[in-house]
Amino acid sequence: xxxxxxxxxxxxxxxxxxxxxxxxxxxxxxxxxxxxxxxxxxxxxxxxxxxxxxxxxxxxxxxxxxxxxxxxxxxxxxxxxxxxxxxxxxxxxxxxxxxxxxxxxxxxxxxxxxxxxxxxxxxxxxxxxxxxxxxxxxxxxxxxxxxxxxxxxxxxxxxxxxxxxxxxxxxxxxxxxxxxxxxxxxxxxxxxxxxxxxxxxxxxxxxxxxxxxxxxxxxxxxxxxxxxxxxxxxxxxxxxxxxxxxxxxxxxxxx
Numbered sequence: 001x002x003x004x005x006x007x008x009x010x011x012x013x014x015x016x017x018x019x020x021x022x023x024x025x026x027x028x029x030x031x032x033x034x035x036x037x038x039x040x041x042x043x044x045x046x047x048x049x050x051x052x053x054x055x056x057x058x059x060x061x062x063x064x065x066x067x068x069x070x071x072x073x074x075x076x077x078x079x080x081x082x083x084x085x086x087x088x089x090x091x092x093x094x095x096x097x098x099x100x101x102x103x104x105x106x107x108x109x110x111x112x113x114x115x116x117x118x119x120x121x122x123x124x125x126x127x128x129x130x131x132x133x134x135x136x137x138x139x140x141x142x143x144x145x146x147x148x149x150x151x152x153x154x155x156x157x158x159x160x161x162x163x164x165x166x167x168x169x170x171x172x173x174x175x176x177x178x179x180x181x182x183x184x185x186x187x188x189x190x191x192x193x194x195x196x197x198x199x200x201x202x203x204x205x206x207x208x209x210x211x212x213x214x215x216x217x218x219x220x221x222x223x224x225x226x227x228x229x230x231x232x233x234x235x236x237x238x239x240x241x242x243x244x245x246x247x248x249x250x251x252x253x254x255x
Contacts, residue, residue, distance in 0.1 A: 022084060043055045071088060080104040084099070128253045164202075224254075225251070
């Protein structure tokens with residue numbers, strides 16, 4: 001990741017424009033002034049507690065003078081979509097991995113979706129949720145051709161881990177892909193391929209609450225994982241050569 005300079009220019013390049021919006025959003029949260037203007041009407045995020053977040057909740061936020069500082073920020077542009085990742089926190093002991101997907105409509109950048117994951121443990125934090133009931137989960141059924149094409153990749157990636165097929169995972173992921181753990185650690189693709197290659201075959205992961213969103217050549221799958229301690233996840237895909245490839249995966253414990 002690289003540090004992004006937050007600059008004010010008369011005419012901003014797209015990445016600088018997004019960086020400026022990021023800083024303006026931080027200032028708005030600190031002052032409590034019109035925070036919702038930075039979010040799309042259809043915004044749906046995942047908080048550091050693994051709970052869904054809507055625009056209505058953003059509108060109810062109060063001023064927070066000590067709101068986090070951004071660090072190690074990367075802005076990745078894909079036409080009218082920007083993927084912002086980084087770490088933020090008010091102190092070195094309370095930091096989060098952050099993901100925000102900004103989209104541009106009519107010249108204005110707003111946040112379409114986001115996710116946060118704590119780095120390390122937090123004193124006094126709520127305990128992770130207990131395992132979900134062991135009941136059958138309905139199979140995901142794509143509703144249109146766009147979802148069918150994305151589900152092809154999503155299903156292949158989940159099966160690649162269950163079947164210990166590293167090559168399949170490689171096919172359906174970008175060379176720069178990263179997986180963020182529930183503890184905020186980043187796992188590069190090669191390290192994950194090595195993990196898959198070493199493991200024994202196992203059961204397919206149980207997931208539900210599957211939702212897909214498309215932003216040009218960027219797509220996001222949100223889901224809930226039925227681990228021993230359940231999680232909510234964002235799988236961010238890039239379309240390369242007509243194939244959706246996993247670029248980022250964020251995972252947050254539900255608390």
